[in-house]
Amino acid sequence: MITQLIYMSEPFGYDSAVLSAILATARRNNARHGITGALICRHDVYLQLIEGDAAAIDQLFARISVDDRHLAVTLLNRAEVAGRVLPDWAMLHDPARSWLWSSAEVGRGAIRQATPAALQQVFARAAVEASTA
Numbered sequence: 001m002i003t004q005l006i007y008m009s010e011p012f013g014y015d016s017a018v019l020s021a022i023l024a025t026a027r028r029n030n031a032r033h034g035i036t037g038a039l040i041c042r043h044d045v046y047l048q049l050i051e052g053d054a055a056a057i058d059q060l061f062a063r064i065s066v067d068d069r070h071l072a073v074t075l076l077n078r079a080e081v082a083g084r085v086l087p088d089w090a091m092l093h094d095p096a097r098s099w100l101w102s103s104a105e106v107g108r109g110a111i112r113q114a115t116p117a118a119l120q121q122v123f124a125r126a127a128v129e130a131s132t133a
């Protein structure tokens, strides 16, 4: 089984240099630890899926939770699943192409209220868009 974890947070000091640094670290570390996933980002929100061995995922989420490049880290779903959503990506970057929520909807809590299935669907769509881009 694969442990799949999805969380959201609020970017703090968001710009392309910060994002590039996060992605470079993520890709280097994740490849080493058998972790795959995607980071969907917009100025108002990060939405990330990480998947891999339970211990590796929990250790990574503990590090991410205390990272000062974002605020209000909120766990949305942690589940044991049969397979990976993003097996080919150490950390896919998606500039919010794959979701349907406006900033106003995010502000009203749309992501927090989304079902696990709806959240997983967002990442499945990111994977499809990346493979056909």
Ligand SMILES: Cc1cc2nc3c(=O)[nH]c(=O)nc-3n(C[C@H](O)[C@H](O)[C@H](O)COP(=O)(O)O)c2cc1C
Binding pocket: 022, 025, 026, 027, 029, 030, 039, 046, 048, 050, 060, 063, 064, 065, 067, 069, 070, 091
């Ligand atoms: C939004 C966000 C997503 C992150 N995603 C990952 C990730 O997927 N993998 C990772 O190793 N670090 C990720 N990080 C960075 C970690 O918080 C932490 O800085 C890093 O794992 C430390 O690795 P290092 O000791 O190799 O510098 C992320 C940070 C932020 C703010």
